[in-house]
Amino acid sequence: MTQTAPTSPPAGKQMLSEQVYAHLRDAIMRGDYAPGDALKPQDIAKQQGVSLAVVREALVRVVGEGLADRLPNRGFAVPAASDRRWQEIAEARRTIEPVVLRMSIERGDVDWEARVRAAHHRLARTPAYLPDEGEYYSSSWSEAHRLFHRTLLEGCGNPVLLETFDRMWTASELTRRWSAHRAPDRDGVDEHRRLEEAALARDADTAAEVLVRHLTRTAAVLTDCAPRARDEV
Numbered sequence: 001m002t003q004t005a006p007t008s009p010p011a012g013k014q015m016l017s018e019q020v021y022a023h024l025r026d027a028i029m030r031g032d033y034a035p036g037d038a039l040k041p042q043d044i045a046k047q048q049g050v051s052l053a054v055v056r057e058a059l060v061r062v063v064g065e066g067l068a069d070r071l072p073n074r075g076f077a078v079p080a081a082s083d084r085r086w087q088e089i090a091e092a093r094r095t096i097e098p099v100v101l102r103m104s105i106e107r108g109d110v111d112w113e114a115r116v117r118a119a120h121h122r123l124a125r126t127p128a129y130l131p132d133e134g135e136y137y138s139s140s141w142s143e144a145h146r147l148f149h150r151t152l153l154e155g156c157g158n159p160v161l162l163e164t165f166d167r168m169w170t171a172s173e174l175t176r177r178w179s180a181h182r183a184p185d186r187d188g189v190d191e192h193r194r195l196e197e198a199a200l201a202r203d204a205d206t207a208a209e210v211l212v213r214h215l216t217r218t219a220a221v222l223t224d225c226a227p228r229a230r231d232e233v
Contacts (some may be wrong), residue, residue: 002092011118016050016054016187017057017058017061018058019048019055020024020044020048020050020054020055020057020058021058021061021062023048023058024044024058024062024068025062025065025067026139028062028067028068028174029067029136029139029142029173029174029177030133030136031136031177033078034078034079035078035079035080035081035082035178036077036078036079036080037077037078038074038075038076038077038153039059039068039075039076039077039078040075040076041055041056041059041076044176051214053160053172054065059076060143062076063076065148065170065171066079066085066171066174067173067174069080079174081173081175081178085171086172086175086219087219089168089171089172089175090215090216090218090219092168092214093172093215094215094216095167096161096164096165096168096180096208097123097165097168097211097215098208098212099208100153100156100158100161100165101152101153101199101204101207101208102160102208103155103156103157103158103161104152104153104154104155104156104199104209105155105199105203105204105207106204107155107156107157108154108155108156109155109175112151112154112155113200115151115154116148116151116152116155116196116199116200117196118201119127119144119147119148119151119152120148120192120193120196122144122147122148123141123144123145123148124189124192124193125193126138126140126141127140127141128141128188129141135216136177136178137176137177142160142173142176142177142195146169146173148192149165149169150162150165150169152195152196152199153165160180161215172218175218176218186217186221191210191213191214191217192214194210195207195210195211198210
């Protein structure tokens, strides 16, 4: 008796799901949805002109990235700013990333130094805010920011640790946008400059200390503003 191989979703459906996923991810990041807002599949399907199945598939991907919650018997929603997970993620980053940064400083070669310098230059020269992208960090700055932090750690040479960083970064990206909205006067330029200088000076103690303070400030701003988040976003 022959067995038939499982069929994959039609290419058209996959393309539509990808489009809806990208739309939802961008909308959440832009702040089109406030923390705690419902993500109603029926409304999204109507807006995007697609089926409910396509929308649900896209929502599952957004949930997998930590940018939405699937609530029992209540559908989907943007996570609340007061959600304890953000502090847990921040704690995990403060615990893991300074250790990986120390490894990177110890093991990184001259090519790593050049990549760190280039990544920092790109970050410093990329506008953090753009008029057509609202009050949150621009998508181009966010990518330059991610690249700088990842490049700092790449000298460790351990792909498992870097994959861990990637997962934590994606999960914390939304709160980073929220905290920027609430702390517009924060001097992130100076924080990143000090990180680059300490790393390239091979001063692991200072680099780790600066990184911990950098990560702590983001978490602290969000914690202080969480009770008012829904009114301010």
